[in-house]
Amino acid sequence: MGNARGRSFLLKLNALQLVPFGIKPLLRRAAAYEALERYQLAYVDYKTALQVDCSIPAAHDGVNRMTKALLEKDGVNWRQKLPPIPTVPVSAQTRWSVPAAGAPGANTPPAAAQRAGPDQAAAGSERAQTLKAEGNELVKKGNHKKAVEKYTESLKLNQECATYTNRALCYLTLKQYKEAVQDCTEALRLDPKNVKALYRRAQALKELKDYKSSIADIKSLLKTEPKNTAALRLLQELNKA
DSSP: OHHHHHHHHHHHHHHSOOOTTOHHHHHHHHHHHHHTTOHHHHHHHHHHHHHHOTTOHHHHHHHHHHHHHHHHHHGGGGGGGOOOOOOOOHHHHTOOOOOOTTOTTOOOOOHHHHHSOHHHHHHHHHHHHHHHHHHHHHHHTTOHHHHHHHHHHHHHHOOOHHHHHHHHHHHHHTTOHHHHHHHHHHHHHHSTTOHHHHHHHHHHHHHTTOHHHHHHHHHHHHHHOTTOHHHHHHHHHHHHO
16 A cells, blocks of 8 residues: 555656755655665655755655665665765755745754855855865875865855765874864764764774774664674774773
């Protein structure tokens, strides 16, 4: 019965012109895919929704469910079988609904965007993405110190979870472990179950000899990805410390 409803709903959604990167259509289509047990496609839609707004609880929950389902179905290499996850353009990331004054649950843009006009906010977000990309290229070249500078500039314009985890990786490489912990904590504030943030904070805490907190982060990670080999290896090391 659930599959029939999901198939019917999916047909209706496909018959409509999906609002480009609209959160509600993405979540509804993801739920329909999930009902049809098309977990890979559901995962992609949930992850795409999180690119638009990384604070959506339904999308986080969906990603966690699909991760567990895909682990059981395809094993530890399930990510390699995923279809491409589309990159959400900056224009979609900086679009907020403007409800009637005083409406309950109204979405409020960040304070920086409230001060700036829409064009300025979009330009700032675009610049942030450019700086992050430049930082990524510097990491590939092994220039982690310069990459930190790029990520720092990017975060001044747009506080994005991935930028924090990328800078945390640089801090780990530079042995600036306290800074790495701070960045991972900020990333987890934006995305409480972010696997990279949990793993990298655990690494930094291990180096700071805070083994108890490091183990706690790894155990939180393993609730989302119980077969994450890197996390399991780190947990073994921590248990011996």
